Amino acid sequence: MTSILEQLKDSVSNALIAAFGAEMADKDPLVASTSNPKFGDYQSNVALSLAKPLKQNPRAIAQLIIDHLQIEDMCETPTIAGPGFINFMLKSDYVGNLLQEIQPDERLGIAQVESADKVIVDFSSPNIAKEMHVGHLRSTIIGDAIARILEFRGYDVLRLNHVGDWGTQFGMLIAYLREAYPKALTTADALDIGDLVSLYKKAKVRFDEDEEFKQTARQEVVNLQAGAEDSLHAWKLLCDQSRREFQVIYDLLDIKLDERGESFYNPFLGDIVSELKETGLLEKSEGAMCVFLDGFTNKDGDPLPLIVQKSDGGFNYATTDLAAIKYRVKEDKATRIIYVTDSGQANHFAGVFQVARKAGILPEDVEVVHVPFGLVQGKDGKRLKTRSGATVKLKDLLDEAVIHARNDLETRFKDYGREETPEFIDRAAQVIGLSAVKYADLSQNRTSDYVFDFQKMLDLKGNTAPYLLYAYVRPQGVSRKGDINFSQLDSNTKILLTENTELALGKSILQLEEVIKEVESTLLPNRICLYLFELSQKFNQFYEQCDILNAEEPQKTSRLILADLTARTIKLGLSLLGIEVLERM
Ligand code: ARG
Numbered sequence: 208m209t210s211i212l213e214q215l216k217d218s219v220s221n222a223l224i225a226a227f228g229a230e231m232a233d234k235d236p237l238v239a240s241t242s243n244p245k246f247g248d249y250q251s252n253v254a255l256s257l258a259k260p261l262k263q264n265p266r267a268i269a270q271l272i273i274d275h276l277q278i279e280d281m282c283e284t285p286t287i288a289g290p291g292f293i294n295f296m297l298k299s300d301y302v303g304n305l306l307q308e309i310q311p312d313e314r315l316g317i318a319q320v321e322s323a324d325k326v327i328v329d330f331s332s333p334n335i336a337k338e339m340h341v342g343h344l345r346s347t348i349i350g351d352a353i354a355r356i357l358e359f360r361g362y363d364v365l366r367l368n369h370v371g372d373w374g375t376q377f378g379m380l381i382a383y384l385r386e387a388y389p390k391a392l393t394t395a396d397a398l399d400i401g402d403l404v405s406l407y408k409k410a411k412v413r414f415d416e417d418e419e420f421k422q423t424a425r426q427e428v429v430n431l432q433a434g435a436e437d438s439l440h441a442w443k444l445l446c447d448q449s450r451r452e453f454q455v456i457y458d459l460l461d462i463k464l465d466e467r468g469e470s471f472y473n474p475f476l477g478d479i480v481s482e483l484k485e486t487g488l489l490e491k492s493e494g495a496m497c498v499f500l501d502g503f504t505n506k507d508g509d510p511l512p513l514i515v516q517k518s519d520g521g522f523n524y525a526t527t528d529l530a531a532i533k534y535r536v537k538e539d540k541a542t543r544i545i546y547v548t549d550s551g552q553a554n555h556f557a558g559v560f561q562v563a564r565k566a567g568i569l570p571e572d573v574e575v576v577h578v579p580f581g582l583v584q585g586k587d588g589k590r591l592k593t594r595s596g597a598t599v600k601l602k603d604l605l606d607e608a609v610i611h612a613r614n615d616l617e618t619r620f621k622d623y624g625r626e627e628t629p630e631f632i633d634r635a636a637q638v639i640g641l642s643a644v645k646y647a648d649l650s651q652n653r654t655s656d657y658v659f660d661f662q663k664m665l666d667l668k669g670n671t672a673p674y675l676l677y678a679y680v681r682p683q684g685v686s687r688k689g690d691i692n693f694s695q696l697d698s699n700t701k702i703l704l705t706e707n708t709e710l711a712l713g714k715s716i717l718q719l720e721e722v723i724k725e726v727e728s729t730l731l732p733n734r735i736c737l738y739l740f741e742l743s744q745k746f747n748q749f750y751e752q753c754d755i756l757n758a759e760e761p762q763k764t765s766r767l768i769l770a771d772l773t774a775r776t777i778k779l780g781l782s783l784l785g786i787e788v789l790e791r792m
Contacts, residue, residue: 299705336404375424513558640665
């Protein structure tokens with residue numbers, strides 16, 4: 208379906224051409240949905256923007272546009288407000304017809320892109336032998352939502368887990384394990400990730416203190432990079448161990464990822480450096496090979512370098528990312544590459560993108576975007592940690608969310624004297640707890656820091672997962688109570704939007720498409736959350752004001768269809784965020 212917004216934009220564009228000539232063809236019609244129903248459903252500011260170039264009064268321009276508009280079937284006659292805004296109010300018949308049209312469609316009329324371009328979403332990407340931390344949790348949740356949205360739109364999405372599985376830290380770790388815990392290098396499952404993390408820390412201490420150990424560790428890296436059998440074997444064991452731990456989290460959160468870690472690009476790193484040399488971008492500075500960046504300077508105003516090869520010959524995080532871009536462009540044929548990491552890596556990516564463009568590794572027509580996000584904080588506004596001050600383990604955090612959800616459910620059921628089976632409670636607690644964590648993260652503008660607060664995220668009121676899940680459950684309750692099969696409602700029924708709450712709800716249902724398209728370019732999933740929240744509020748107003756089951760036909764079926772469409776819209780919207788629904792709660 209062409210969204211209402213797109214149809215309006217087209218109509219205004221046509222009116223501009225009809226009123227002012229063909230040179231208006233490229234003019235943005237500046238139509239947007241309004242947040243205040245006082246201004247109608249949509250508004251255009253185009254008349255204001257034309258006042259200067261056309262040397263005319265904006266209200267007069269607005270009137271001319273309206274005179275040339277052909278939208279009688281969509282809108283009431285547009286009105287002019289203030290200095291020259293054009294306000295559009297959708298006709299209820301038009302809204303009703305569109306709802307009827309999308310009712311039989313599983314995708315609710317939401318269009319797919321014409322060509323399934325390849326898009327890479329690089330997300331989650333924890334580091335081997337280190338604990339997956341809350342930053343990786345954010346990347347996982349946000350990256351997965353972005354991937355789901357783009358998949359739904361029909362892109363060919365490759366979900367890549369760029370795990371940190373290569374580099375000097377492995378030399379250090381293997382060298383340390385050789386002396387302290389040799390079994391770990393030959394036997395699977397000799398260690399769990401907790402052990403690995405603490406051994407890693409000890410190895411780091413040795414590395415910083417002991418010159419001889421440092422040499423041994425360096426030699427280990429050389430062995431590993433040269434493909435020495437026993438070093439590779441040890442490295443693989445360490446990776447497997449971490450991978451199993453990460454997988455627990457991915458399974459819990461229903462995250463699908465293809466692992467292509469840093470090690471994958473190892474064979475290409477040397478070529479990247481040679482390529483940079485050929486383009487003349489490479490410079491030697493203090494023994495390191497680097498490219499000096501435009502627009503990035505240190506305190507003294509000197510240009511900052513992107514180091515691609517250290518003085519000891521080792522390659523960097525940035526070198527790997529350059530090799531990854533090359534591979535993703537040439538082999539994967541990506542047209543858009545999206546990186547989801549904390550904002551702390553913004554400069555890293557800006558530098559890498561700049562060098563990749565200059566070196567011709569990244570062609571003009573391939574878009575690269577860093578999708579940054581803020582920190583996760585505790586209620587005290589500081590970095591999230593456990594009561595004892597230790598870093599929070601992700602598994603514990605998710606388990607705790609489920610426990611909180613279970614407590615809430617049990618209290619509520621007890622208050623209402625509801626008897627539910629343990630299986631029902633288990634599953635409901637699991638869905639609510641995990642959704643709450645995902646939704647709390649996604650509903651914030653990702654660029655800001657966010658406060659992790661179980662109580663708030665599980666609140667039944669407010670912009671939370673439980674509120675939305677509940678709005679989904681209500682129509683299901685209607686269907687059970689009235690013994691109605693939503694999938695068998697007569698799709699020839701005209702949708703009647705006589706009450707204000709019906710019309711407002713109907714309009715809201717039709718907006719999902721424009722919201723999805725917006726997120727496709729802004730990559731801000733919180734927009735979908737806000738939309739679903741508003742839709743749920745409108746549904747609740749409708750539900751309180753309009754009797755569904757006791758209404759006379761044809762109003763009854765019309766209202767049932769509205770309730771079903773709302774539920775399906777919520778379910779679809781939540782599925783794009785990686786959130787499941789419950790039929791009862
Ligand atoms: N492993 C990195 C980290 O934990 C994130 C990797 C992001 N992706 C990339 N292509 N650099 O910070």
